[in-house]
Amino acid sequence: xxxxxxTPRYLIKTRGQxxxxxxxxxxxxxxxxxxxxxxxxGLQFLFEYFSETQRNKGNFPGRFSGRQFSNSRSExxxxxxxxxxxxxxxxxxxxxxxxxxxxxxxxLTVT
Amino acid sequence: xLKVEQNPLFLSMQEGKNYTIYCNYSTxxxxxxxxxxxxxxxxxxxxxxxxxxxxKQEGRLMxxxxxxxxxxxxxxxxxxxxxxxxxxxxxxxxxxxxxxxxGTSLLVTP
Numbered sequence: 001x002x003x004x005x006x007t008p009r010y011l012i013k014t015r016g017q018x019x020x021x022x023x024x025x026x027x028x029x030x031x032x033x034x035x036x037x038x039x040x041x042g043l044q045f046l047f048e049y050f051s052e053t054q055r056n057k058g059n060f061p062g063r064f065s066g067r068q069f070s071n072s073r074s075e076x077x078x079x080x081x082x083x084x085x086x087x088x089x090x091x092x093x094x095x096x097x098x099x100x101x102x103x104x105x106x107x108l109t110v111t
Numbered sequence: 112x113l114k115v116e117q118n119p120l121f122l123s124m125q126e127g128k129n130y131t132i133y134c135n136y137s138t139x140x141x142x143x144x145x146x147x148x149x150x151x152x153x154x155x156x157x158x159x160x161x162x163x164x165x166x167k168q169e170g171r172l173m174x175x176x177x178x179x180x181x182x183x184x185x186x187x188x189x190x191x192x193x194x195x196x197x198x199x200x201x202x203x204x205x206x207x208x209x210x211x212x213x214g215t216s217l218l219v220t221p
Binding site: 044090101105 | 159
């Protein structure tokens with residue numbers, strides 16, 4: 001079974017730009033969650049989608065948004081990038097609450 | 112606010128020694144997770160603990176959960192270099208959302 005895929009794997013953007021990251025969950029998994037990992041703040045929950053509906057949202061500004069498509073693929077968007085948005089963005093795919101499978105991540109660098 | 116505290120945050124241990132990583136959390140949770148992360152890599156699931164008194168073992172790692180004390184432990188037996196990594200515990204924030212501890216960076220030396 002293929003794992004969680006995230007694209008792109010690496011990204012360099014300039015302050016003020018916007019970026020879209022993509023996550024394809026494991027086939028059959030309807031829940032996709034997004035996390036931000038930074039050296040200073042650690043792993044922080046961004047949002048979770050289930051069957052195209054956002055079920056939970058973390059404590060991030062409105063510049064961070066996401067969506068999920070009917071095939072369960074998810075995208076997250078960050079607008080007006082700031083230096084502090086540089087991070088590893090991880091996506092997790094879940095078939096049920098007790099199982100979460102993480103993708104390889106997208107490393108975003110904002111200059 | 113749900114807080115998850117791990118200690119120690121850094122651990123250097125010799126091969127062959129035993130040690131325990133502690134994970135305390137501030138509110139009740141019906142699931143506790145342990146993950147491993149190698150440098151530059153994603154998170155690898157180690158254990159999911161679902162009930163009070165749950166104990167799971169895989170190789171040299173054993174995890175346990177005490178929901179009354181809001182404490183989970185990850186015990187390392189006879190450490191080997193391949194166990195060097197960062198270990199995270201996580202509890203449920205809401206639904207499927209997880210709240211992670213800061214992580215314990217483990218270095219196993221000869």
